[in-house]
Amino acid sequence: MTPDSRLQTPDSSSNSQLFIVNCSQLVTLAGPPRPRVGAEMRELSVVEDGAMLVRGGRIERVGTRAEVEPFVGAGAEVLDAGGRLVLPGFVDAHAHPVFAGNRADEFERRAAGASYEEIAARGGGIRSTVRRTRAATGDELFAAARRRGEWFLRTGTTTVEAKSGYGLSVEDELKMLRVVRRLDAAGALRYVPTFLGAHEVPDEYRARRGEYIALVVEEMLPRVAAEGLAEFCDVFCEGRVFNVEESRRILSAARAHGMALRVHADQLSLSGGALLAAELHAATADHLEHTDAAGVAALKSAGVQPVLLPGSVYALGSRRYPAAREMIDAGLALVLATDFNPGSSPTPSMTMILSLASTHMRMTPAEGITAATVNAAYSLRRGGEAGTLEAGKRADFVLHDCSDYRELAYFFGVEHAHAVYTGGREVFRRGGAFAAQDVDENNR
Amino acid sequence: MTPDSRLQTPDSSSNSQLFIVNCSQLVTLAGPPRPRVGAEMRELSVVEDGAMLVRGGRIERVGTRAEVEPFVGAGAEVLDAGGRLVLPGFVDAHAHPVFAGNRADEFERRAAGASYEEIAARGGGIRSTVRRTRAATGDELFAAARRRGEWFLRTGTTTVEAKSGYGLSVEDELKMLRVVRRLDAAGALRYVPTFLGAHEVPDEYRARRGEYIALVVEEMLPRVAAEGLAEFCDVFCEGRVFNVEESRRILSAARAHGMALRVHADQLSLSGGALLAAELHAATADHLEHTDAAGVAALKSAGVQPVLLPGSVYALGSRRYPAAREMIDAGLALVLATDFNPGSSPTPSMTMILSLASTHMRMTPAEGITAATVNAAYSLRRGGEAGTLEAGKRADFVLHDCSDYRELAYFFGVEHAHAVYTGGREVFRRGGAFAAQDVDENNR
Numbered sequence: 044m045t046p047d048s049r050l051q052t053p054d055s056s057s058n059s060q061l062f063i064v065n066c067s068q069l070v071t072l073a074g075p076p077r078p079r080v081g082a083e084m085r086e087l088s089v090v091e092d093g094a095m096l097v098r099g100g101r102i103e104r105v106g107t108r109a110e111v112e113p114f115v116g117a118g119a120e121v122l123d124a125g126g127r128l129v130l131p132g133f134v135d136a137h138a139h140p141v142f143a144g145n146r147a148d149e150f151e152r153r154a155a156g157a158s159y160e161e162i163a164a165r166g167g168g169i170r171s172t173v174r175r176t177r178a179a180t181g182d183e184l185f186a187a188a189r190r191r192g193e194w195f196l197r198t199g200t201t202t203v204e205a206k207s208g209y210g211l212s213v214e215d216e217l218k219m220l221r222v223v224r225r226l227d228a229a230g231a232l233r234y235v236p237t238f239l240g241a242h243e244v245p246d247e248y249r250a251r252r253g254e255y256i257a258l259v260v261e262e263m264l265p266r267v268a269a270e271g272l273a274e275f276c277d278v279f280c281e282g283r284v285f286n287v288e289e290s291r292r293i294l295s296a297a298r299a300h301g302m303a304l305r306v307h308a309d310q311l312s313l314s315g316g317a318l319l320a321a322e323l324h325a326a327t328a329d330h331l332e333h334t335d336a337a338g339v340a341a342l343k344s345a346g347v348q349p350v351l352l353p354g355s356v357y358a359l360g361s362r363r364y365p366a367a368r369e370m371i372d373a374g375l376a377l378v379l380a381t382d383f384n385p386g387s388s389p390t391p392s393m394t395m396i397l398s399l400a401s402t403h404m405r406m407t408p409a410e411g412i413t414a415a416t417v418n419a420a421y422s423l424r425r426g427g428e429a430g431t432l433e434a435g436k437r438a439d440f441v442l443h444d445c446s447d448y449r450e451l452a453y454f455f456g457v458e459h460a461h462a463v464y465t466g467g468r469e470v471f472r473r474g475g476a477f478a479a480q481d482v483d484e485n486n487r
Numbered sequence: 488m489t490p491d492s493r494l495q496t497p498d499s500s501s502n503s504q505l506f507i508v509n510c511s512q513l514v515t516l517a518g519p520p521r522p523r524v525g526a527e528m529r530e531l532s533v534v535e536d537g538a539m540l541v542r543g544g545r546i547e548r549v550g551t552r553a554e555v556e557p558f559v560g561a562g563a564e565v566l567d568a569g570g571r572l573v574l575p576g577f578v579d580a581h582a583h584p585v586f587a588g589n590r591a592d593e594f595e596r597r598a599a600g601a602s603y604e605e606i607a608a609r610g611g612g613i614r615s616t617v618r619r620t621r622a623a624t625g626d627e628l629f630a631a632a633r634r635r636g637e638w639f640l641r642t643g644t645t646t647v648e649a650k651s652g653y654g655l656s657v658e659d660e661l662k663m664l665r666v667v668r669r670l671d672a673a674g675a676l677r678y679v680p681t682f683l684g685a686h687e688v689p690d691e692y693r694a695r696r697g698e699y700i701a702l703v704v705e706e707m708l709p710r711v712a713a714e715g716l717a718e719f720c721d722v723f724c725e726g727r728v729f730n731v732e733e734s735r736r737i738l739s740a741a742r743a744h745g746m747a748l749r750v751h752a753d754q755l756s757l758s759g760g761a762l763l764a765a766e767l768h769a770a771t772a773d774h775l776e777h778t779d780a781a782g783v784a785a786l787k788s789a790g791v792q793p794v795l796l797p798g799s800v801y802a803l804g805s806r807r808y809p810a811a812r813e814m815i816d817a818g819l820a821l822v823l824a825t826d827f828n829p830g831s832s833p834t835p836s837m838t839m840i841l842s843l844a845s846t847h848m849r850m851t852p853a854e855g856i857t858a859a860t861v862n863a864a865y866s867l868r869r870g871g872e873a874g875t876l877e878a879g880k881r882a883d884f885v886l887h888d889c890s891d892y893r894e895l896a897y898f899f900g901v902e903h904a905h906a907v908y909t910g911g912r913e914v915f916r917r918g919g920a921f922a923a924q925d926v927d928e929n930n931r
Binding site: 390401405456457 | 589590591592594595598599600638641642798801802803804806833834835836838839840845846847849850851852853891893894896897898899900901902916917918
């Protein structure tokens, strides 16, 4: 299916029924209408030999086949899952999917021994992506992101956050966010827009950073708000990027414009980002590799969700993973995300993140799936729509080529998704021999 | 394409020409007929805008389009690579792809805090795979491995080593190796068989390990040799499995039967495996996480190739990666492999291994590709057939969905292969939107 044919597919408002049967496990994550904490993160509400009924792009019923079948009308289309695992689409709550070019050249230099800092000093790092993103037209950015959008779908993600932050000028930040709006409107993968004008101080403002912050607060934010281009505002809070005071000023201004807040916090040092996120009652504090017990306690009392990004720890060759176990034990409603970006985390795959969480952060596969679906959805204010398979929610679901949810985190480096549906419509189906077979539980 | 249709496809001995054009980079790895060492590992012999001519399953010519085109006959089929990267198929020189069941349950227990040792003590670990593999019929093992074979192809591997070692009885080891023979005969993915009867001491011989070693030497090896079921013999040389003396006895007997040798060496401790591999002039010494400078020097003087397996280091949550940099600098003809198995390395993806090598072992993408193709092929005695794209070799090649070879190691957690050919025949082609587009260099 090409992107164009997707665009031309009739809308999901069709009122015919879709009846999904023969799921080895239907992982619903059904539960209270709030994110999961503590031991709840291990409860996935799995229906064995489950079935699901979809109508008008929404889930009508979920349960065992015997429970659901009486509600199947004449003319319903049957989708035989072939003994596969069925899960809600992943919700990737921290990503930078809009950019021009890539940084494979810098990746090579780092493998050969150059440090991230040396590369940045020579004009590389985020500055090189900013140069290329500024030089690209909106159409070029759209086309590149659309290609990468297939990666997200292929790896089972149906909703992705999309941050600006490679424009760093009024017009280029607006250009990025308008591309995000187009991507979301194009269908298939759903996008949630976040304004990240304070991702870095651009070169032309190096000697006058105060002026850049004023530009963000006085020009970018009002324009973004006036066009309704972002639901969230994020800041890279880190001593050498935007310090706590600067971050507070920007985030407070965003809140005054009605945006909810996310914060890049304590990634490279204990710089106070988690405490700031708590102070401002941000939706999320992201990264948290260096957050201490006081930071964890502050997030807990303020109801801030931690978004952990092990892909960037891995890709930077670091060994300092965030303290997921301690955060879960403290009762935080943990989220996992890819941090997909061309510098520090070039992976769009949430199952890769599940692998990292289980092998390097002592999270069980069930905790990982909760963090990657229902908890992530609530962190993006999509808890009422996505992240679980429950009646009334959008029919965003994925058939995976295995029979047990634990395999998603266990077998790594491969794509598990067999078919992906958003709003009840098929938006991806894998070719190859697997497509022609049922999953045989005994022989996997 | 289903497995069955693959089996029925006419053989590659067809004499029609296939002309591959429009490759952004044709990575040939052409060079002297031996594995690459030192700085040679960074020389991939890349032809920009390359072309290749295939006939009768073999490569006829490689070069620029202008160089190759004069030799294209009437009726040649044209394969437009769409601006994609073209590489030899990966050669995975250390894998355990034949087994029954999986160990996702133990993976979950380890994520929750149980140690590998605790799980083994409760009957888990390799012993659980041995139980299930013994209980499976040859047909069941074949079907399960055939499914996993598609994973290898989808991730760009065209030749894979296949070890026995989950049977641990005469009949069950023979059963495994006969399955490997059937898998190879079935076409598409090529298999190289290795006898690993000394993978572990089975439960029923725990109290009389000497008898198990005698069984391996006096019954298994002669039967395996008589049926011609293995080209290589491997031993898990490790204090608590088979010590150096026991390993020497088994490997020497295998050599007397005409088999070449591979050794699981120094994985969990510095147990002398590398020195033994050097003493016996084994083809490879594998793992080497604990090998010291004396071991590296011994491998060098004996011409033994190191096979490094970062997937198992990653999946075990360890931080002790083998010293790839030092081995390359010492002039060893390094090989990378997946160690695909249901316990310590559940990944079939060589590009995942390239990512690990670049992010955690300071190997450049070019060094990784050399280690995963030409060097791996020589370690399996397939250097004359596979591992490079040169006239006379088998036409085992892969079109990847990117324009630059560095992207294979850089973007991780996704499958890069777009189409896979073995012996000049298409054995895999990816569905989805990417399939319908050219790769646009500017917008990746």
